[in-house]
Amino acid sequence: xxxxxxxxxxxxxxxxxxxxxxxxxxxxxxxxxxxxxxxxxxxxxxxxxxxxxxxxxxxxxxxxxxxxxxxxxxxxxxxxxxxxxxxxxxxxxxxxxxxxxxxxxxxxxxxxxxxxxxxxxxxxxxxxxxxxxxxxxxxx
Amino acid sequence: xxxxxxxxxxxxxxxxxxxxxxxxxxxxxxxxxxxxxxxxxxxxxxxxxxxxxxxxxxxxxxxxxxxxxxxxxxxxxxxxxxxxxxxxxxxxxxxxxxxxxxxxxxxxxxxxxxxxxxxxxxxxxxxxxxxxxxxxxxxxxxxxxxxxxxxxxxxxxxxxxxxxxxxxxxxxxxxxxxxxxxxxxxxxxxxxxxxxxxxxxxxxxxxxxxxxxxxxxxxxxxxxxxxxxxxxxxxxxxxxxxxxxxxxxxxxxxxxxxxxxxxxxxxxxxxxxxxxxxxxxxxxxxxxxxxxxxxxxxxxxxxxxxxxxxxxxxxxxxxxxxxxxxxxxxxxxxxxxxxxxxxxxxxxxxxxxxxxxxxxxxxxxxxx
Numbered sequence: 057x058x059x060x061x062x063x064x065x066x067x068x069x070x071x072x073x074x075x076x077x078x079x080x081x082x083x084x085x086x087x088x089x090x091x092x093x094x095x096x097x098x099x100x101x102x103x104x105x106x107x108x109x110x111x112x113x114x115x116x117x118x119x120x121x122x123x124x125x126x127x128x129x130x131x132x133x134x135x136x137x138x139x140x141x142x143x144x145x146x147x148x149x150x151x152x153x154x155x156x157x158x159x160x161x162x163x164x165x166x167x168x169x170x171x172x173x174x175x176x177x178x179x180x181x182x183x184x185x186x187x188x189x190x191x192x193x194x195x196x
Numbered sequence: 197x198x199x200x201x202x203x204x205x206x207x208x209x210x211x212x213x214x215x216x217x218x219x220x221x222x223x224x225x226x227x228x229x230x231x232x233x234x235x236x237x238x239x240x241x242x243x244x245x246x247x248x249x250x251x252x253x254x255x256x257x258x259x260x261x262x263x264x265x266x267x268x269x270x271x272x273x274x275x276x277x278x279x280x281x282x283x284x285x286x287x288x289x290x291x292x293x294x295x296x297x298x299x300x301x302x303x304x305x306x307x308x309x310x311x312x313x314x315x316x317x318x319x320x321x322x323x324x325x326x327x328x329x330x331x332x333x334x335x336x337x338x339x340x341x342x343x344x345x346x347x348x349x350x351x352x353x354x355x356x357x358x359x360x361x362x363x364x365x366x367x368x369x370x371x372x373x374x375x376x377x378x379x380x381x382x383x384x385x386x387x388x389x390x391x392x393x394x395x396x397x398x399x400x401x402x403x404x405x406x407x408x409x410x411x412x413x414x415x416x417x418x419x420x421x422x423x424x425x426x427x428x429x430x431x432x433x434x435x436x437x438x439x440x441x442x443x444x445x446x447x448x449x450x451x452x453x454x455x456x457x458x459x460x461x462x463x464x465x466x467x468x469x470x471x472x473x474x475x476x477x478x479x480x481x482x483x484x485x486x487x488x489x490x491x492x493x494x495x496x497x498x499x500x501x502x503x504x505x506x507x508x509x510x511x512x513x514x515x516x517x518x519x520x521x522x523x524x525x526x527x528x529x530x531x532x533x534x535x536x537x538x539x540x541x542x543x544x545x546x547x548x549x550x551x552x553x554x555x556x557x558x559x560x561x562x563x564x
Contacts, residue, residue, distance in 0.1 A: 104361060107302055121525060135413070139487075139522045140448075146327045146563050149226060150262060151312070151320030152274040152295070 078182040078196050079129060082167070082189040084174040088112050092177075092192045097133055100177065102144070103154040117169055117178040118157040125163065129179050132195055222266045230325040232256025232559030240550040243543070244377055245393040246282065247555055254281040256331055256559050260292070260323050270299045276312075278323055283375065283395055292323070293345045305352040313350065313367050314407045315341045316457055317418060317444045325561035329453060329491050329520050331530045332557075334478040335545055336497035336512060337457050341440060343371045343424075346403055357410075365407040371400040371424075380547060381508045382469055386431075391547055398428035398470075400438070414449040426467050436467035453482040453489065460500065463507075472507030473500040482520075489520040499540065512544030513537050527562045 081092060089112050099105040100116050107113045119126040121138065130141050145156045160166045163184035170178040171188035182194055234247045234255045241248045246255040257280070264274040275294030281287050295309030314320050316338060321327045332338075348369015355362045378386065378394040388394060405422030420442045425435045444457030456479040463471045475498050482491030493516040499509025518532035537552035538544030546553065 142525045150324045
């Protein structure tokens with residue numbers, strides 16, 4: 057019972073801690089790109105561009121809708137709430153103009169996918185980063 | 197094709213068993229659904245017979261399913277099925293649109309097939325209620341073009357001008373066997389009783405048009421032009437010229453939402469009896485407060501016929517007060533009250549001339 061209570065308190069506190077987290081924008085170490093700015097990131101994740109000035113083409117990967125990481129990324133980088141983002145994609149998708157990025161369950165899955173492919177770009181909590189990936193930008 | 201079908205079945209089975217969503221990498225299913233009820237305070241029905249003085253679900257209720265697949269790095273297919281109750285009491289399911297897209301370059305796509313074309317700001321996704329603030333886009337403007345998709349091809353050319361995205365979209369094709377609501381004024385000549393709701397087939401050939409849009413983070417400006425020639429053999433209408441202009445703007449800036457559009461259509465000869473020359477506009481202003489989006493719309497439909505045109509131009513003003521409420525992500529609840537008033541002795545968008553009519557509507561929109 058006591059453990060249950062601690063778990064509940066921990067779960068209730070989770071979004072608060074997550075909302076303060078620093079996000080890291082990550083690619084595979086071999087990807088031919090060393091930095092990215094917020095505008096490029098925004099255009100990439102809103103499917104308005106896929107290629108960088110140096111010719112590199114990257115496919116963005118997302119975290120699950122409703123996850124703290126996604127809510128934070130949507131607000132800080134895309135400038136939209138989760139519901140505004142859902143509306144944006146409903147307009148793009150159902151007019152045949154493109155699909156939202158593929159979603160993965162959590163930081164672990166994003167780390168694993170990005171580490172294995174030099175075509176992908178993703179975001180995770182900066183605390184989840186290890187040397188399997190390269191950090192292009194940190195967003196406080 | 198068969199292989200894709202089996203892949204789709206396999207994907208459905210996997211999904212049903214709670215398997216990984218991406219078991220089949222390149223086929224995606226998405227859907228949208230609206231359940232909407234309407235009721236007016238008048239014994240005079242709307243001209244399509246769907247809004248009356250008893251609760252009715254036919255005007256806004258519909259369901260759609262979209263299937264899309266990447267064939268290879270440059271080619272993809274997308275198609276939508278749509279079921280509605282709008283034209284009669286049976287729920288009709290149609291193949292609304294579907295095309296093959298070929299990416300010629302980073303900035304140029306070519307699409308071929310049956311294409312939903314952008315007469316207005318939300319035409320591309322007009323069936324997806326979740327995507328816009330109203331329960332239905334203002335009828336004074338959106339009912340003016342009964343053709344929503346063409347069999348043909350278009351080109352999507354995109355360019356970046358500073359912080360603005362430019363889209364230039366020329367299209368060309370035909371739209372055969374389109375349904376048009378027969379105007380009440382024409383019914384007696386066809387031996388039909390006033391108050392009937394009749395749809396008749398017409399063909400639009402040599403349809404050519406262009407859509408140009410400028411957009412940035414918070415606003416879109418667009419303009420479009422199309423021309424075609426319509427024929428309806430049942431009425432002896434043959435190759436009459438039609439031109440259609442439209443322009444509009446939308447904005448979503450610091451919780452302020454605004455839409456405004458204008459159109460003008462010009463139709464020659466006998467076809468004018470079925471589609472009189474009209475022009476119209478609307479303006480919507482809304483302000484988002486957390487999960488609520490209250491909004492207000494003024495709309496006007498105007499007669500643009502000259503004295504010797506055979507058709508009867510319709511005139512109507514309306515004011516709509518509405519609210520959209522977000523039910524979490526992917527669902528919205530909407531309620532609207534509209535006061536519509538036919539003008540200049542015409543019946544506006546109703547069955548017959550009437551005093552002002554109040555229409556109450558509620559709807560739930562979801563995407564899945």
